[in-house]
Amino acid sequence: MRTPINREELLLRIQALEFAALDLNLYLNTHPGDARALADFNQISAALAQTRKAYEQAFGPLMNYGHSLSCGRWAWIDEPWPWEV
Amino acid sequence: MWAYEKKLEYPVKVSGPNPKLAKVVVTQYGGPDGELAASLRYLTQRYTMPTSQAKGVLTDIGTEELAHMEIVAALVYNLLKGAPLSEIKAAGMDGYYADHDRSVYFVNGDGVPWVAAYIQSKGDPIADLHDNMAAEEKARATYEHLINLSDDPQVTDVLRFLREREVVHFQRFGETLNIVQDFLDRRKVW
Numbered sequence: 001m002r003t004p005i006n007r008e009e010l011l012l013r014i015q016a017l018e019f020a021a022l023d024l025n026l027y028l029n030t031h032p033g034d035a036r037a038l039a040d041f042n043q044i045s046a047a048l049a050q051t052r053k054a055y056e057q058a059f060g061p062l063m064n065y066g067h068s069l070s071c072g073r074w075a076w077i078d079e080p081w082p083w084e085v
Numbered sequence: 086m087w088a089y090e091k092k093l094e095y096p097v098k099v100s101g102p103n104p105k106l107a108k109v110v111v112t113q114y115g116g117p118d119g120e121l122a123a124s125l126r127y128l129t130q131r132y133t134m135p136t137s138q139a140k141g142v143l144t145d146i147g148t149e150e151l152a153h154m155e156i157v158a159a160l161v162y163n164l165l166k167g168a169p170l171s172e173i174k175a176a177g178m179d180g181y182y183a184d185h186d187r188s189v190y191f192v193n194g195d196g197v198p199w200v201a202a203y204i205q206s207k208g209d210p211i212a213d214l215h216d217n218m219a220a221e222e223k224a225r226a227t228y229e230h231l232i233n234l235s236d237d238p239q240v241t242d243v244l245r246f247l248r249e250r251e252v253v254h255f256q257r258f259g260e261t262l263n264i265v266q267d268f269l270d271r272r273k274v275w
Contacts, residue, residue, distance in 0.1 A: 011092060019094065022149060023253065029141045030260035065088045082093045083159035 010055045014062075017048040087148070094152040095246045097159040098239045104176040107164035108194060109234050113247070114157045115191025115199040118223040124150035126204040126220060130213045136268050139210060142261045146254050153247055158189045160240060165189075211269070214262040221255035 005013075024041040031037060052062060060075035061068030070076060113119045127147030134140045165173075165187040173182050180196055191199035205216045228248035235241045 012096065015092065015094065015096065022094075022145075026142070026145055026149075026253065026257050029138060029145060030257055030264065032138070062091050063088050064091075067088050076091075082091060082155070083097070083162050085097055085099075085159065085163060 007055075007059050010051070010058070014048065014051050014055055017044055017051055020044045021048055087151075093156055093159060094149070095156060095243060097156055097163065097243055099160065099163045100237045100239050102166060102168035102172065103164045103237055103240075104168045104173045104178045106235060106237055106240060107161050107168075108176050108178050108181070110157065110164065110231060110240070110244075111161050111189075111192060112194040113224070113227060113231065114154065114161060114189065116193035116197075116227070117203045118220065118227050119191075119193075119199075120150050120154035120157055120224075121191055121199055122203045123220060123224060124148075124154060125201075126206070127217065129204070130206045130217070133206075133208045133210070134213075134265070135210050136265060139214075139261050139265055142257055146257065149250070149254075153250065156243060156247065160243060161189045162187075164237075164240070210265050211262070214258055214265060218255055218258045218262070221251045221258060225251035225255070 021041060021044045024037055024044065028034065028037055028041060056062055056068055060078050061070050064076060068076075115121055124147050127143045127150065131140050131143035131147065134143060168187065170182070173179060181190070181192070184190070193199075205213065207213050207216070225248055228244050228251065232241055232244050232248065235244060
């Protein structure tokens with residue numbers, strides 16, 4: 001079994017995946033016919049959704065306004081906020 | 086509509102309080118070529134773009150600039166957090182402190198507040214896209230100046246990330262300009 005990953009490591013993984021998705025998104029806006037970039041975008045987006053789900057289950061919601069569930073109690077207002085480093 | 090993600094686009098760490106560095110980094114928050122100006126410029130220009138592709142580019146880059154604004158705010162907040170008054174005075178930030186304490190406000194390095202006159206929305210997509218390409222180059226140059234001034238390697242790392250994003254945005258705006266020029270059938274050879 002893999003050792004449980006800590007919050008910072010998992011967040012870093014999300015940041016890396018989302019950055020790749022963001023950059024591909026910008027690229028695809030001006031190269032919408034690039035099939036390889038599109039495949040990369042979809043693969044990375046799927047991995048991002050999975051990693052995001054793992055994070056949220058362990059450490060609480062990443063998004064507001066209904067994009068993340070808050071099971072059991074209202075965890076959106078838990079610390080830390082992103083600028084509290 | 087926008088939704089908030091409870092994370093930064095790029096991790097921010099600082100080595101410790103450093104009001105001297107905060108004083109100059111704040112210009113990328115509220116200065117003429119800062120992230121607030123960039124975000125608002127693109128998000129307000131998108132309404133009059135002639136192609137769906139250009140509307141997408143301006144929406145997405147304008148949104149990424151909001152994330153950059155948050156990164157710069159995180160830098161300034163942490164560089165001022167717990168800074169002793171003696172250091173704030175020595176950094177020439179006593180005027181800022183008088184009005185804002187250690188909060189994060191939209192000013193340039195000399196304390197001049199942000200004004201909408203920093204940005205343009207001409208209603209002419211060719212003029213606007215050229216303006217945006219210039220804006221990205223000016224922001225890149227500003228980040229290079231800040232890197233030259235930085236004495237904190239952890240801050241320099243974040244500034245290098247932000248600088249690189251200006252280079253990518255410049256590239257995407259150049260491609261968008263070509264697409265819009267083709268669409269308008271008035272491509273020019275310079």
